[in-house]
Amino acid sequence: MSLPSGVFQQSYAQDMAIFRTRTHWLLLLVFLVLLFTMPIFSSNRMLTVATIMGISVISVLGLQILTGYCGQISIGHAGFMAVGGYVSAILTAKLGWSFWAALPCAGLSAGVVGIIFGLPSLKIKGFYLIMATVAAHFIIIWVVLQFYDVTGGADGLAVPRPELGGLVLKSKASYFYLVMIIACISVYLAKNIVRTRAGRAFVAIRDNDLAAEVMGVNLWIYKLTAFFIGCVFAGVAGALLVHYFAFISTDNFPFMNSVWYLGMLIVGGMGSIAGAILGTVSLKLLDELVTVFGPTLAAVFPAIAAQAAASLGLIMRGMVIIIFLIFEPRGLVHRWEIIKSYYRRWPFSY
Amino acid sequence: MVTGFGLGMVYALIAIGFVIILKSSKAFNIAQGHFVMIGGYLGFTFLVTFHLPVWASLIAAIAVAAIMGLLIERLTLRPLVGQSVLAIIMMTIALGTVLDGIATLVWGGEYKAYHGVLPTLNLKVGELSVPPETLIGIIVSIIVVLILMIIFRYTKMGLAMRATAEDEQVVQSVGIKVTTIYAISWVIACVVGVISGILLGGVSGVSTALAGAGMRAFAVVLLGGIDSIGGAIIAGIILGILENIAAGYLDPLLPSGGGLANVFPFIVIIIVLIFRPHGLFGLTRIERI
Numbered sequence: 001m002s003l004p005s006g007v008f009q010q011s012y013a014q015d016m017a018i019f020r021t022r023t024h025w026l027l028l029l030v031f032l033v034l035l036f037t038m039p040i041f042s043s044n045r046m047l048t049v050a051t052i053m054g055i056s057v058i059s060v061l062g063l064q065i066l067t068g069y070c071g072q073i074s075i076g077h078a079g080f081m082a083v084g085g086y087v088s089a090i091l092t093a094k095l096g097w098s099f100w101a102a103l104p105c106a107g108l109s110a111g112v113v114g115i116i117f118g119l120p121s122l123k124i125k126g127f128y129l130i131m132a133t134v135a136a137h138f139i140i141i142w143v144v145l146q147f148y149d150v151t152g153g154a155d156g157l158a159v160p161r162p163e164l165g166g167l168v169l170k171s172k173a174s175y176f177y178l179v180m181i182i183a184c185i186s187v188y189l190a191k192n193i194v195r196t197r198a199g200r201a202f203v204a205i206r207d208n209d210l211a212a213e214v215m216g217v218n219l220w221i222y223k224l225t226a227f228f229i230g231c232v233f234a235g236v237a238g239a240l241l242v243h244y245f246a247f248i249s250t251d252n253f254p255f256m257n258s259v260w261y262l263g264m265l266i267v268g269g270m271g272s273i274a275g276a277i278l279g280t281v282s283l284k285l286l287d288e289l290v291t292v293f294g295p296t297l298a299a300v301f302p303a304i305a306a307q308a309a310a311s312l313g314l315i316m317r318g319m320v321i322i323i324f325l326i327f328e329p330r331g332l333v334h335r336w337e338i339i340k341s342y343y344r345r346w347p348f349s350y
Numbered sequence: 351m352v353t354g355f356g357l358g359m360v361y362a363l364i365a366i367g368f369v370i371i372l373k374s375s376k377a378f379n380i381a382q383g384h385f386v387m388i389g390g391y392l393g394f395t396f397l398v399t400f401h402l403p404v405w406a407s408l409i410a411a412i413a414v415a416a417i418m419g420l421l422i423e424r425l426t427l428r429p430l431v432g433q434s435v436l437a438i439i440m441m442t443i444a445l446g447t448v449l450d451g452i453a454t455l456v457w458g459g460e461y462k463a464y465h466g467v468l469p470t471l472n473l474k475v476g477e478l479s480v481p482p483e484t485l486i487g488i489i490v491s492i493i494v495v496l497i498l499m500i501i502f503r504y505t506k507m508g509l510a511m512r513a514t515a516e517d518e519q520v521v522q523s524v525g526i527k528v529t530t531i532y533a534i535s536w537v538i539a540c541v542v543g544v545i546s547g548i549l550l551g552g553v554s555g556v557s558t559a560l561a562g563a564g565m566r567a568f569a570v571v572l573l574g575g576i577d578s579i580g581g582a583i584i585a586g587i588i589l590g591i592l593e594n595i596a597a598g599y600l601d602p603l604l605p606s607g608g609g610l611a612n613v614f615p616f617i618v619i620i621i622v623l624i625f626r627p628h629g630l631f632g633l634t635r636i637e638r639i
Binding site (some may be wrong): 020073105124126127128130131132135139142165259262263266311313317318322329 | 378418426429433435436437439440441443444445446447448450451452453454527554564568571612615619620624627
């Protein structure tokens, strides 16, 4: 951990703190103020984008813990989000529970499903595990489609918006606050989870699981814990997504989303909480760019107008991931560290 | 049953392309289904749009495939040699997405089929009549597979490829050019993909949904054993037939009436991974720290 020169730690508590200098606190404060005043100065469209971004951040944080820290690659994250989403939707819409009771249930149930599909991870890894999680996604979606009476199958299900003390969170701004508060709590939790004993065990498993086992890390417990934690985040994110759209169907959780979540990790940087946030925000912004400039491009090249919008997003996202894998495999966070150490040492860099 | 057989051959062809790359460079190529899709569209362009004869369009398509394979290997996979499994898999997924985007851009991503353009054969086994185009598909794929097996088993190139998969540093130290081996294996995989794409276009048509078939073909790869070409074929046929039977007999029993065919390969994946991770014919790997 590099710190600006002249900062000395004099106690263990200071050494372990996440925010270590006054500038850190100031930056955090400015960021939070900007974040929570956003509804005042931004348009409806921006709010929507930011809300979806917040939900994705929660989900990607889970994936970061599971894949970035514990090394258990999962391309089934959208499936686990679907579990959370459906549990929350059924509890609120069919059984009349309040959103606040349904949200933890959504997280927990997604976690349990995650453990079930994490079981093969005890025997297999790498490509095999990826295929197991891909299978998990498709099986979950298929099971959802089977129970038409409960889930609404392919037709979907209308879901009520959450209420808070008689106030229905109906406006975009109110839901934005809800998502951002939960996202901030998740970031805080995730940042601390990876610093605990379990978090260090995850990193040991990622670097070499056999060596970790020899050192006394219980693979059976910690791999499943990683799946549980990762999928709890996914479940919460899924529930938030469903209540935001006030509607749920399996189309909300396409397979490619699972892939893009991994892409966000790669763009942001594996094994870093900040990386999860950076990656999500930058890929979502890229999507926005495509949506905004797609029509312009179609106007310039009328021959490909019909397909341009659909194909441009695919090509752009694919190219971004390819470029990052080749030129910056450690992600934006690594680039940011380089910049930071540069300006901290500034006139006296090596 | 026969439909299942044809489907199984499609799976097997995708799986073979996958196994070739895996055998020579230990890279997991998720984009193999997209190669097949591109092949189908290329076939459409050459056969229908340009009205070329079958042999000419086959040669043209194979040439394009070879160039595509070389470019992909040199530009995207070469920089990743020695990187983690995740990096390579994400690279091939991203590659697949780009190919998907290109297909949408160039061919509109629509369903294209060219029945009756490819030569046909008729065969009757007792009561059972095999659809002619399925038969052609089966014959061509058997020929392709035989050629590949011979290459892998009896030529120096095949030996070098298998050795490269085992340990690229040792191979380099005995004077084999690893980069050439990688390039050749990608070219072969692309060509196999394109040939099967053309066959498929003639039999049942191609669309961007074929990439999904690519995903399902991994059930075949896993069932057959991840490094076995013969296993890929047998598993492909088994899975194709099983999928059809499952859809035929079990779908009516399910509450919402079906869709089992789409998810069946994934159930197979989970079962195989839990009980026999190295598949039917694969080698068990022992890991050292």
